[in-house]
Amino acid sequence: MGLLDEKVVLVVGGTTGVGAGVARAAAREGAIVVVSGRRVEPGEALVGELQAAGAEAAYVQGDVGDPASARAMVQQVIERFGRTDCLVNSAGLTSRGTLLDTTPELFDQHVAVNLRGPFFTMQAAVADMVRRGAPGTIVNVISSSELGGQPYLAPYVAAKAGLAGLTRNVAHAHRWDRIRINGLDIGWTETEGEDATQRQFHGAGDDWVERANNSLPMGKLGQVDEIADFVVFLLSARSGVVTGSVIDWDQNVAGCHD
Numbered sequence: 001m002g003l004l005d006e007k008v009v010l011v012v013g014g015t016t017g018v019g020a021g022v023a024r025a026a027a028r029e030g031a032i033v034v035v036s037g038r039r040v041e042p043g044e045a046l047v048g049e050l051q052a053a054g055a056e057a058a059y060v061q062g063d064v065g066d067p068a069s070a071r072a073m074v075q076q077v078i079e080r081f082g083r084t085d086c087l088v089n090s091a092g093l094t095s096r097g098t099l100l101d102t103t104p105e106l107f108d109q110h111v112a113v114n115l116r117g118p119f120f121t122m123q124a125a126v127a128d129m130v131r132r133g134a135p136g137t138i139v140n141v142i143s144s145s146e147l148g149g150q151p152y153l154a155p156y157v158a159a160k161a162g163l164a165g166l167t168r169n170v171a172h173a174h175r176w177d178r179i180r181i182n183g184l185d186i187g188w189t190e191t192e193g194e195d196a197t198q199r200q201f202h203g204a205g206d207d208w209v210e211r212a213n214n215s216l217p218m219g220k221l222g223q224v225d226e227i228a229d230f231v232v233f234l235l236s237a238r239s240g241v242v243t244g245s246v247i248d249w250d251q252n253v254a255g256c257h258d
């Protein structure tokens with residue numbers, strides 16, 4: 001018996017990075033996995049991988065930054081599988097901007113992907129759960145930067161801090177519906193997207209992962225498979241009654257200084 005046997009799990013932003021890791025972990029635990037994202041090729045490749053391993057899986061194209069598309073992703077899952085039991089919001093925009101150089105357009109992009117999109121995917125998923133009178137679980141992949149972050153992450157921090165507050169608000173609102181909603185404040189993580197970000201914005205070379213690992217207390221960046229296993233635990237009944245928690249998943253302790 002897997003932790004998510006026969007659960008229909010939608011992973012938004014599930015084609016690469018943390019989202020893809022969650023999709024793989026959920027499939028190993030018996031879930032019916034739907035991954036969504038803008039790019040068809042990696043989405044269909046991941047679904048093929050999951051199906052080859054024996055899982056039931058599907059890809060839904062969509063742009064979480066568009067509210068209509070965000071809602072439509074969930075609706076397509078419901079139309080195909082009859083329900084959405086679990087939702088993971090793992091899509092994220094990490095482009096840089098300080099208070100002084102962030103344009104209104106950049107700010108709006110961050111809000112659209114990192115806050116507004118999760119709002120409307122949750123709206124659609126929770127509406128389905130409430131309509132059916134069924135319990136469900138949601139995990140929002142947030143960021144430890146929502147606690148303050150670096151100066152060059154101003155619009156990102158603003159949006160992710162909003163998502164942390166929204167996670168608690170929605171969890172409180174729907175606790176009597178037996179819908180559990182939690183968030184994960186992940187720290188610096190080794191992903192394809194982070195590699196591109198380090199090279200684009202910070203001039204990183206091929207040795208940046210090694211240098212980063214050497215600078216961290218545990219000697220390594222956060223790993224996708226470890227995060228994914230924890231997300232699956234939060235989605236599953238093994239996490240019990242926990243709801244409304246925004247959990248620090250990092251090796252640096254918030255609020256502490258040397």
